[in-house]
Amino acid sequence: MLGVVMHAPGDVRVEEREDPKIQYPTDAVIRVAAACICGSDLWPYRGADDVHDAPMGHEYVGVVEEVGDEVRNVKPGDFVVGSFFASDNTCEICRAGYQSRCVHAEPMGALGTQAQRARVPLADGTLVATPGMPDADLVPSLLAASDVLGTGWFGAVAAEAGPGKTVAVVGDGAVGLHAVLAAKQLGAERIVIFSRHADRQRLAAEFGATDVIAERGDEGVAKLKDLTGGLGAHSVVEAVGTQESMMQAIRATRPGGHVGYVGVAHDVALPGGELFFSGVHLHGGPAPVRRFLPELIQLIWDRTIDPGKVFDRTLPLADAAEGYRAMDERRAIKVLLTV
Amino acid sequence: MLGVVMHAPGDVRVEEREDPKIQYPTDAVIRVAAACICGSDLWPYRGADDVHDAPMGHEYVGVVEEVGDEVRNVKPGDFVVGSFFASDNTCEICRAGYQSRCVHAEPMGALGTQAQRARVPLADGTLVATPGMPDADLVPSLLAASDVLGTGWFGAVAAEAGPGKTVAVVGDGAVGLHAVLAAKQLGAERIVIFSRHADRQRLAAEFGATDVIAERGDEGVAKLKDLTGGLGAHSVVEAVGTQESMMQAIRATRPGGHVGYVGVAHDVALPGGELFFSGVHLHGGPAPVRRFLPELIQLIWDRTIDPGKVFDRTLPLADAAEGYRAMDERRAIKVLLTV
Known part of the structure; x- marks a missing residue:
């Protein structure tokens, strides 16, 4: 599959990456519908954080392709939104509303969602299915819910x-x-x-x-x-x-x-x-986005809020490097990558 | 009157100071019944804060002697407890419960309550009268309410x-x-x-x-x-x-x-x-003690709590220097000064 890799500060390429597979029975694999570039991706891009050959991206919406044996809350075909931290949503810290600090938290950034597919650990705790397949104009807003919103x-x-x-x-x-x-x-x-x-x-x-x-x-x-x-x-x-x-x-x-x-x-x-x-x-701190996802998805679904307006540039995944440049140079507030 | 003055780090003396007078119609003057030495008084004593010829003390209980023309909530003869910040208790910040950051806050430490008498600015907002004249054994606890409790x-x-x-x-x-x-x-x-x-x-x-x-x-x-x-x-x-x-x-x-x-x-x-x-x-931050005083005084009055137990040394005001030494050398947790 194709995915974004940052080889060094300023050096972003879209290249062939290995297809993700179910590794644990609590995993899901999703086909990414849209991803985006985060303000925090600019820290390594500008050399403020170390980076070497890193798959990029931690914001995502998409359709579930496959789930592990223990996954109960989502199924293939569901359109889902997840947070930038995978979380079990059952530990004491999650139950207190701090899913980004779940005792089993895994950063999605390490997996890289600026790609055609992504493995999502702890799928039952991490992913929230939308009420149905969203209209195309809702996708940017649902994607925003994944992190920036x-x-x-x-x-x-x-x-x-x-x-x-x-x-x-x-x-x-x-x-x-x-x-x-x-x-x-x-x-x-x-x-x-x-x-x-x-x-x-x-x-x-x-x-x-x-x-x-x-x-x-x-x-x-x-x-x-x-x-x-x-x-x-x-x-x-x-x-x-x-x-x-x-x-x-x-x-x-x-x-x-x-x-x-x-x-x-x-x-x-x-x-x-x-x-x-x-x-x-x-x-x-790192936002416990999972706490808010059900409410935010509903507000978006009901068209009460339209957070997708922050995307002022849409590019195909293949042009991710231009997306990084545009955000770095403040020519764009936020870039959506269609996959 | 007699009062404690810190002339320099480590140099604490009890000496004649000018008697306080009503300066503003919102002032009260109290006869101090008991004062004490605060852990924070050890910062200048040890040279960590600047100090030159400073009157000391910001914790106090006592009896109102005189009030200014605009004072309504306390009267001569009342036994009162106050906080280490004078506050009007009516501004927006006070009403939100942050009296130590009252827009008219005045630090009592600048006035020096380790003394026979003290002027209390904004008396209506600062002082809380006890339900009556306290039994002697309640005085340490009421004094504790003034700051440490x-x-x-x-x-x-x-x-x-x-x-x-x-x-x-x-x-x-x-x-x-x-x-x-x-x-x-x-x-x-x-x-x-x-x-x-x-x-x-x-x-x-x-x-x-x-x-x-x-x-x-x-x-x-x-x-x-x-x-x-x-x-x-x-x-x-x-x-x-x-x-x-x-x-x-x-x-x-x-x-x-x-x-x-x-x-x-x-x-x-x-x-x-x-x-x-x-x-x-x-x-x-600096505790908005005034927020809690009515509740704390009641808990002490009802003998539900006995915070005065922290005073493990009682000295007359005249021996304040020994009190500072005892706390500095950790021979005492907290020293009460009888006046």
């Missing part, structure tokens, strides 16, 4: 977005934009996006943002305080993962407020004294 | 201690011991104290600890994981404030669990990547 949603939940709250979002990539969408669905009163890109500002407004702040860092924080009686936001979602964005998120939050951080932290060190006196709640 | 309690609340939970406490000083007491009152199923001091272990057991771990750092974390099916505690209270204790607390917490940190952070830098993948909730 689920991650933005978790950021908003971790930040305790809700009625009466002012929610601010640091980061206007796909995850940040979906955090806006989530905050809106969760009933937030006011939603502020930090962004200086007109196309992203427009999409944020479509998703429910009420205010835009173009300034970054402490200047951005000062603008947000102007909007909130000097106090800061109740809830701030951090969706970048740098030192600057984390500090901006913490400083933008009022004492007792909540920071939900979902940007994969790179070279971040939080100063203990400032954090202590900030009095904020801090929660985040 | 309220702080340990906040740590346990921030860590979401509750029924069915395993709670671990890092730090066996007065605050850590009170976090044990709080976890017990909040209904925790299992309470683990990290301690290697026999006297503190005994008091922890009296307060409700079910298990003791003598090891520290990653060894302590490994022992805790042995006790919790490899997962870590649901709730961990950090009551020290060092890099080692913070990392121990984070690592002792299961994914999705809660760290409540109340040790004043000194030279702490939290590694973003490890924090991200830990998946814990982190909340803490």
Whole structure:
């Protein structure tokens, strides 16, 4: 089969890879219908993470082709959505809603879903079947649920977005934009996006943002305080993962407020004294997307939300290298790969 | 009047200070009945915080002597307990339960309550009157409510201690011991104290600890994981404030669990990547003791809890210097100063 391999930073190729097979009785093999390129794939692409000949991709939707003997919840022919971590969904950590830290968690990124087929471990716990075969126009949104929507949603939940709250979002990539969408669905009163890109500002407004702040860092924080009686936001979602964005998120939050951080932290060190006196709640990490999948699939199926709008470029799998380039150069917010 | 002044690290003297007066119509002046020395007073005593000729003390109980024209909730003759931050208790931050970050907050430490009298700003919001004049044996417990009990309690609340939970406490000083007491009152199923001091272990057991771990750092974390099916505690209270204790607390917490940190952070830098993948909730800071005072005073008044047991040394105010030495040298857990 064909699949994407990153041989080194900047060196992405679509090439022949071995067809996945059932290895454990809890596995499924799916025929990928669509995959995509994640903001986090840009870390190794830009050399910030080590990478050598790695199969790429951890977001996926597709049709089940084959299941192992112990799989009960999905069957060949089902259209399924899964998270970027395989999880058993039965251990104590999963039951508490932290499936991305399941005691048996396996990162799908190691298997590589930017490919024609993929093996999904722990299929019963990992995959959620849609109510039927989706219309083609729903596929991008279902794919978004697999990671960026689920991650933005978790950021908003971790930040305790809700009625009466002012929610601010640091980061206007796909995850940040979906955090806006989530905050809106969760009933937030006011939603502020930090962004200086007109196309992203427009999409944020479509998703429910009420205010835009173009300034970054402490200047951005000062603008947000102007909007909130000097106090800061109740809830701030951090969706970048740098030192600057984390500090901006913490400083933008009022004492007792909540920071939900979902940007994969790179070279971040939080100063203990400032954090202590900030009095904020801090929660985040790799999103337990599986927790939210049934609800998100239903919202998409009912056409209540349209998260697939973040895909502003669609390419065939064979052109994945151009997809990486477009995202790296910010010519695209998020690239969908048809398979 | 007499009051404690720290002239430099290690140089504590009891000397004549100017009598406090009503300066604002929202002030009260109290005659201090008892004050005490805080673990945080040891930071400047040991040279870790700057100090020059500073009046000391931020914990206090006493009798109201005089109130300003706008004070309505307390009157001369009332026995009162207050927090280490004065707060208006009416602003948006106070109403959300974060009185230590009140928009008008004033640190009582700057006024110095290790003294015969003290001015209390924002008296209506800061002071809570007891139901009557307390029996002498209740005074230590009421004094504890002013900071160490309220702080340990906040740590346990921030860590979401509750029924069915395993709670671990890092730090066996007065605050850590009170976090044990709080976890017990909040209904925790299992309470683990990290301690290697026999006297503190005994008091922890009296307060409700079910298990003791003598090891520290990653060894302590490994022992805790042995006790919790490899997962870590649901709730961990950090009551020290060092890099080692913070990392121990984070690592002792299961994914999705809660760290409540109340040790004043000194030279702490939290590694973003490890924090991200830990998946814990982190909340803490200067405890909003005022939030809990009415409940804590009632529990003490009803003799349901006896937090005053942490005072293992009582000295007259005049001997404050010996009190500092005893705590610095760990000859005392916590020193009460009678005034």
